[in-house]
Amino acid sequence: MSASAAPWMVWGGIALVLAGTVLTGAAIGETRLPLATVYKVLANHLWQAGYPLDRIDAGIIWSYRLPRAIVAASCGAGLALTGVVLQALLRNPLADPYLMGLSAGASTGAVLVSVAGIGAGAVSMSAGALVGALAAFGAVVALAHAIPGGGRGNQGAAAIILAGIAGSQMFNALTAFIIARSANAEQARGIMFWLMGNLSGVRWEDVAPAVFVTCLGVGLCLWYRRALDAFTFGAESAASLGVDIRRTRGLLITVTAVMVGVLVAKVGAIGFVGLVVPHAMRFLVGTRHQRLVPASALAGAVFLVAADILARIIVPGQVLPIGVVTALVGAPAFALILMRGAR
Template sequence: MSGGHPTAKEALGARRVGAPLQALLWTGGLALLLLSIAVAVTIGPARISVPDVWSVVASHLGFGTSELSPIRDGIIWNLRMPRTLLAAVCGAGLAVCGTVMQSLLRNPLADPFVLGVSTGAVVVVVLGVGGGAVSLSAGAFVGALCSFALVLLLSHTLGATTDRVVLSGVAAMQLFSALTSFVVMTSADAEQTRGVLFWLLGSLSGVGWGEVALCTAVLAVCLVICLAHARTLDAFAFGQEAAAALGVDVARTRIVLLCTTALLTAALVSSAGAIGFVGLVLPHAARALTGSGHRRLLPVTALAGAVFLVWVDTLARTVLDPQEVPVGVVTALIGVPAFVLVLYRTRSAS
């Protein structure tokens, strides 16, 4: 791999990953995810066991009754379970977005926020909180899509090449970051400012089943779309000109997949805030297991991202209990050294 990006030779070699290994990765990853969710829900001030978690989940799904007290039942079902599931969904979604963008833009440093989606969400959130005009989730979603529309407009005006799409995203990110800083600095409410800054670094506290259902539905639809374009993404490993020669509609594919990743990122940001490094690091780690074939890579990356963020969120809410650490702080502390290691191994292999 050259510069962290799959070469044509690697893209072809990725198809040699055997079906038994693929089945093992998927089955093992799914089992690890389910076990991680069950164990993560038990961690906290209240003493809860894994059988308690299964009992409560089964009772709420209509497969029996739970003998736990209403308080413990509420802790599991209304507090910890939605948060843990949303962490899994966000981890999977951000990792998938990073995988698609790194292949589509042929940039190993691309991640879900390279198009300025998160910073666009933040501006509307800040303005909405300050004026009381829009809710947190709705404001973040609208802001994210507005930011992406600006990126598309800039890149189309300049000529929609891969480099110009990335540069347009950087420009939009800087613009919305400046607007966010201005609004936060001029806010007179210290508590409100603290809440916004905490959200900027990612927070899964206070989420409910509504956010879980919305994000899960968006993730499912977007993952299906990305898997349907798996072979097309493989063709991009040869470059855009080669992909076009192979019959790929480069412009249409880029718009469809960029819109898909922007929609998914907007939904996740609107519920959990801006969580970085998941979409940057996890795709590189997954490629080391599966190769660069996207039909195998995308599901494994989603499972890896889900498991990763479940444990990151568990660490964030318990390491300084009763105080909570923003999830984005923990992902950065883990992600930066991991990414340096990825770059070092990539350089050694090139």
């Protein structure tokens, strides 16, 4: 096998795994359907194959499960990528969008638009979530720099993590206040379920934004893979290697905030994906971002689709918030990673 053919085989393998994951997510649920039925539904809609199918089964797969699986895969890949980027830029293994306050800020922005009526209908939930994520990160950075010694070195990275925890709590409290102040009982119940991660309302119109921002994130991270490698040795080392620190960091963090804002607006705040998946992939493929970026994106997609399947079948007759499943799986997995890293 030639060296030039190897990357195409890798990306082909990734595409096959993703396709198999999405098809499995479309087949398994409250009512289990054969993979052959999923294939026939796809063939009928994409190529007008004309297979005779039960209309209810076809509707479940095409209108409900398939877009849900695609958005779950996109969100898993995007959230895992944000963890990769933040951990490299901040040189801190605990950095992820949930802990850094990005998810909390995006939730606040989305709730302001949907419940409090900010924008009078002219602003979408995605736009509100994006502004909230950027505002949260700005507040975290400002607070970290206000801490004595918080602008440099390991102490600076620790200060950003501590500021992220404080910012996350502040924006979570602000979200709860908005819900209590502006939402009725039915709205409050739906929003609280959504805030824990909910894919039940995903439809085909949600697929394009989720897939677009995730593909944008993957492409940009691969484009800046050498810069991310340099950042793992510190900002000073990256600057000595010719990396434009301010421009690169600003661009990557902005793209991270955009991904978090769009994805949180679609599915709510889901924790542990951006924290656990990058660490697990470093054990498997190493720290070079040329391999770490696609591996983390693929693992995040598979992980979130699998979590969504579990959320639908673990309690018969009830769909759990997907954030509950990711926490139940992610917390023990992260504990194992920490213990293995310590050894």
